[in-house]
Every structure is written in structure tokens, then in C-alpha cells.
Amino acid sequence: MGRPGGGRCLGCKEQDAVIDLARHRTRYCGECFVDHIRTQVRVAIDAYGMLRYDDEILVAVSGGKDSLALWDILLDMGYNASGLYLGLGIGGYSSRSERIVRDYAERRGVRLHVEDLAEEYGFDIPDSVKHPRRSDKKKKNGVGRAACGTCGLSKRYVFNKTALRHGYDVMATGHNLDDEAAQLFGNVLRWQTEFMARQSPMLPASEGGLARKVKPLYRLTEREMAAYCIIKGLDYVVEECPLVEGNTVMRYKDALNELERAAPGTKAHFLFGFLDRVRDEHFDQDEHFGTSLVPCDDCGLPTPAHQPGQTPVCAFCRTRGRLLQLVDRPARSDASDDEHPERTPEQTSEQTTEQDVTA
Numbered sequence: 200m201g202r203p204g205g206g207r208c209l210g211c212k213e214q215d216a217v218i219d220l221a222r223h224r225t226r227y228c229g230e231c232f233v234d235h236i237r238t239q240v241r242v243a244i245d246a247y248g249m250l251r252y253d254d255e256i257l258v259a260v261s262g263g264k265d266s267l268a269l270w271d272i273l274l275d276m277g278y279n280a281s282g283l284y285l286g287l288g289i290g291g292y293s294s295r296s297e298r299i300v301r302d303y304a305e306r307r308g309v310r311l312h313v314e315d316l317a318e319e320y321g322f323d324i325p326d327s328v329k330h331p332r333r334s335d336k337k338k339k340n341g342v343g344r345a346a347c348g349t350c351g352l353s354k355r356y357v358f359n360k361t362a363l364r365h366g367y368d369v370m371a372t373g374h375n376l377d378d379e380a381a382q383l384f385g386n387v388l389r390w391q392t393e394f395m396a397r398q399s400p401m402l403p404a405s406e407g408g409l410a411r412k413v414k415p416l417y418r419l420t421e422r423e424m425a426a427y428c429i430i431k432g433l434d435y436v437v438e439e440c441p442l443v444e445g446n447t448v449m450r451y452k453d454a455l456n457e458l459e460r461a462a463p464g465t466k467a468h469f470l471f472g473f474l475d476r477v478r479d480e481h482f483d484q485d486e487h488f489g490t491s492l493v494p495c496d497d498c499g500l501p502t503p504a505h506q507p508g509q510t511p512v513c514a515f516c517r518t519r520g521r522l523l524q525l526v527d528r529p530a531r532s533d534a535s536d537d538e539h540p541e542r543t544p545e546q547t548s549e550q551t552t553e554q555d556v557t558a
């Protein structure tokens with residue numbers, strides 16, 4: 200964690216400091232640092248009215264530091280938070296991640312849903328690398344990018360579907376300040392104003408069937424989340440996904456870190472300035488959220504209305520349809536099937552796995 204300058208914690212002024220936070224011009228001992236993390240999450244939740252204490256929250260937990268820390272923080276703060284792990288089929292990386300998430304859920308005695316892309320939908324992320332679209336094959340890094348694209352699409356789809364199916368009020372992810380600043384940076388570089396309008400730590404539920412989505416860690420950096428896990432003794436997957444190497448977001452993160460080193464606080468100014476002063480003032484939310492949603496013809500989940508006369512099929516079902524024609528692996532059930540009975544109250548009370556639930 201580093202302790203340049205060392206010295207006493209500037210919170211309690213009693214213990215030795217274990218971490219320096221240049222952006223906040225302070226340093227903390229372990230206890231005060233954990234308080235600082237909870238305070239930042241509290242500020243985030245209150246600023247956007249993200250969560251209420253009677254909400255049923257579904258936290259998407261990848262096994263990495265951010266989402267495990269988020270789950271831990273929300274549980275410690277007294278929220279009702281269950282976990283969702285999605286198996287992406289990325290060899291040892293996926294199996295180690297799943298083990299860590301299961302162990303954490305067991306230790307805390309909390310409910311965990313485990314979904315598996317290959318089992319439920321008949322394809323996994325390595326399949327999208329083996330069978331890229333022709334247009335992706337022609338692009339530099341196109342195949343790797345296709346994996347991340349399919350991965351992001353699948354996560355959003357399964358998270359939303361699981362939240363809706365089980366009646367969760369809200370879906371929480373572990374996106375942190377570095378993730379959000381990098382995302383904004385990329386959107387600004389290409390002036391993707393539609394994405395900029397949608398970039399928010401909270402997206403409300405839509406009537407068509409999209410669950411409310413929140414990012415309570417948007418005020419905290421990757422380094423702070425790693426330090427939190429170490430201080431709290433949380434075991435997390437340290438390795439990065441083997442497929443993301445060299446992806447564009449990583450390059451944006453590196454560039455922002457370079458700027459941050461020279462001027463601590465740059466990332467936070469960039470992101471918070473946008474959220475507090477630019478987004479609402481300069482982007483007409485109705486214009487961007489006004490797109491009407493219609494049910495997907497395959498799975499029934501909402502998708503933007505298509506051209507008149509065109510059958511509306513959501514992006515996930517289209518990608519899945521394409522891959523299923525190429526992949527030689529039977530899906531255990533159709534994405535639109537709902538052949539599995541609801542679980543009994545005993546099954547839902549404590550830690551459970553949900554490999555039998557698809558819709």
C-alpha cells in the first residue's frame with residue numbers, strides 16, 4: 200500500500216498510518232481507512248438515492264476486489280444484499296473466481312445465485328473468440344474486442360434477467376472511479392454523446408423491464424478497493440481476465456493514471472465535474488432515455504423498438520443465435536424457457552446456488 204512519509208493516522212491520530220491518500224491529502228490507519236471507504240459509499244448512495252434499507256439488492260460479484268468489497272461493505276452497513284456470479288467459461292480464471300465468491304457467501308451465510316453462460320445459453324466467452332464476426336476479424340484487436348463486447352452484453356443481460364426474475368429492487372455492480380473515468384474518457388474522445396448521457400452512478404428502473412442499476416463505488420479508486428480487501432482480509436482474484444489484455448479501456452486507465460501521478464485528484468475532478476456540472480446541464484435526458492422499448496421476440500426482455508415491420512430481437516438473442524449456429528454444444532434450455540419451478544422458502548433462506556434457474 201505504501202506509506203511515503205509514514206507517521207500517524209490523520210483520522211484517529213493514535214495508530215500508525217498504513218495508507219496514504221494523496222487525493223485527499225491524508226493518511227489512515229486500517230480502522231480509519233475502512234471508515235473512509237464506508238463514508239464514501241454513504242455519500243454516493245445518498246447523492247443519488249441509490250439504495251434504501253428495505254431494498255432487496257442483487258450485487259454482481261465477479262470474485263475481483265471491487266465487487267467482493269462492495270458486497271462486504273453493503274452487508275456491513277446493514278443492507279439486504281445477495282450475490283450473483285456469472286460463469287463465463289474462461290478456464291481456470293472463471294473457476295478460481297467462482298470458488299472465491301462461493302467461499303465468501305458461505306462465510307457470511309448469505310444468498311448467492313450462480314448462473315453459467317454455457318449451461319444456460321449454450322455458448323461461452325471463449326466461443327466468441329473462436330467464432331468472431333467477419334467484420335471483427337478484419338479489425339486490429341477485433342477478435343479480443345469481440346470477446347469483451349459479447350462478455351459485456353451477456354453480463355448486462357443475465358444481471359438484469361436474474362434481478363427481474365427474483366424480484367430484486369436493484370442491481371449493484373462494483374464499477375469504481377477508475378472504471379467510470381476511463382469510460383467517460385473514451386466517450387469524450389469519440390464524442391459519443393448518447394453514451395455520455397447514459398453514464399450515471401444510477402440508472403432508474405424502466406417500465407419495460409429493466410432493473411434499477413447502481414454503482415456505489417464510483418467515488419473510490421481501484422487502489423482503495425485493493426487496500427480495503429487487504430485490510431479486511433478478503434481473498435480476491437488478483438489476476439486479470441486473460442482476454443482483456445491490451446484492450447482499449449486498459450489504455451485509457453493507464454493514460455489517466457499517468458495524469459493522476461502528476462496531479463492527484465485529476466480522475467475525480469474529471470468524473471465528478473462531468474456528473475455534477477455537465478451531464479444534467481448539457482444532455483437532455485428525455486432525448487436519450489426516450490427511446491421506446493418493446494419486448495424481444497425471442498426472450499421477452501425489453502429492447503429498443505426496431506424499424507416498422509422488423510421483428511424485434513434483442514442484441515443478446517441475436518449474438519446468441521449467431522454463436523449457437525457455430526458452436527457444437529447443446530444449450531441446456533432455451534433462453535426463453537421457464538421450465539424450472541420457483542424455489543421453496545427453505546431453498547431461498549440461506550446460501551443457495553441457482554444453476555437450475557434460467558429465465
Ligand code: AMP
Pocket residue numbers: 258259260261265266283284285286287354371372373374378
Ligand atoms: P467488468 O465488466 O469486468 O469491469 O466488471 C464490472 C462489474 O461487473 C464488476 O464490478 C462486477 O460487479 C460485475 N461482474 C463482472 N464480471 C462478473 C461475473 N462474472 N459475475 C458477476 N458479476 C460480474
Ligand code: FES
Pocket residue numbers: 287289324346347350351440441442443
Ligand atoms: Fe469479459 Fe474477460 S471478463 S472478456
Ligand code: ZN
Pocket residue numbers: 495496497498499500512513514515516517
Ligand atoms: Zn432477447
